[in-house]
Amino acid sequence: MNDPKTPATYTVKVWDLPTRLFHWLLVIGIFAMWLTADVLDRLGLHMVIGYTLIGLIVFRVLWGIWGSDTARFRHFIKGPGSITSYLRKPDTTVALGHNPLGALSVLALLLVIIIQLGTGLFASDQIYNQGPLSDYASDKMVDLLTGIHEINFYVLLGLIGLHLAAIAFYQFKKHEPLVLAMITGKRVIKEGEVVQNAHLHFAGIIVFVITAAIGIGAWYLISHQSKLLAGWLGLH
Numbered sequence: 001m002n003d004p005k006t007p008a009t010y011t012v013k014v015w016d017l018p019t020r021l022f023h024w025l026l027v028i029g030i031f032a033m034w035l036t037a038d039v040l041d042r043l044g045l046h047m048v049i050g051y052t053l054i055g056l057i058v059f060r061v062l063w064g065i066w067g068s069d070t071a072r073f074r075h076f077i078k079g080p081g082s083i084t085s086y087l088r089k090p091d092t093t094v095a096l097g098h099n100p101l102g103a104l105s106v107l108a109l110l111l112v113i114i115i116q117l118g119t120g121l122f123a124s125d126q127i128y129n130q131g132p133l134s135d136y137a138s139d140k141m142v143d144l145l146t147g148i149h150e151i152n153f154y155v156l157l158g159l160i161g162l163h164l165a166a167i168a169f170y171q172f173k174k175h176e177p178l179v180l181a182m183i184t185g186k187r188v189i190k191e192g193e194v195v196q197n198a199h200l201h202f203a204g205i206i207v208f209v210i211t212a213a214i215g216i217g218a219w220y221l222i223s224h225q226s227k228l229l230a231g232w233l234g235l236h
Contacts (some may be wrong), residue, residue: 012195014096015185016068016202018211022060023182029053030113030160034153043129048223050120055219057114062211068202070097077103094189095196105163112156119149121222132226136235 029049036046064073076098078086083100098106122137122145124130134142170176181187189195221229 009188009190011186011188012096012198013185013200013202014070014181014187016071017185018059018063018203018208019068019071020182020185022056022063025056026053026060026113029056030156043125047120047129047131050117051219051223053113054117054222055215057110057117058218059211059215060110062214063203066203066207067211069197069200071203076100077107092193093196094187094193096187096200097197102166105159105166109156109159109163112152112159116149116152116156119145119152122146123149132222133230133233133235136230136233 029052032049033046033053036042036049063071066072069075078100083104086095086100121131121133122142124134124142124146130142137145167178170178176187
């Protein structure tokens with residue numbers, strides 16, 4: 001018999017608002033990058049969106065260092081042993097946040113997005129549009145990075161496809177609504193499930209403001225001070 005004070009199912013907070021905002025802004029931004037480049041042929045707008053995404057990525061990397069528990073890299077980056085244990089653990093054991101397999105997906109997506117945005121700073125269509133750092137690199141380097149930028153986009157599409165397939169698997173096979181959790185920030189704990197990490201720490205407003213300010217600073221540096229950035233990077 002259940003304890004009358006303990007409901008059969010209950011909800012727990014998993015994702016803080018900054019993490020959720022980052023996630024959905026990144027989704028919108030990646031879609032907008034594709035739309036402006038491949039459909040609308042608005043490469044000027046494409047680059048503006050790219051600068052904004054760089055600010056978002058800087059925010060996420062820093063939030064992964066000192067933000068809320070479930071956003072911190074050390075919270076979900078695990079070794080092969082943890083991945084094996086996760087695959088063998090019973091379905092009644094719940095770890096809030098990214099599971100070890102999900103962590104691999106997150107890291108792969110972040111890495112490929114960073115490559116995409118970084119190479120985009122040097123990319124050029126040899127006609128009208130070029131990244132803000134292309135003037136500070138050799139033609140050979142610009143051609144190389146432009147090629148990587150174009151090829152890497154298909155790698156990104158493949159990872160997005162795998163990510164969506166994993167979400168569908170958890171939604172329909174394991175009955176874990178990951179999308180809803182990333183919207184509400186909460187997860188339903190069912191009767192009989194045991195939470196491994198129930199006592200989570202969530203970062204406060206001051207930490208968020210500082211991290212957001214650094215992200216905005218990165219956006220400003222790239223979009224308005226490319227010459228200064230080139231100097232810091234040792235480009236001439």
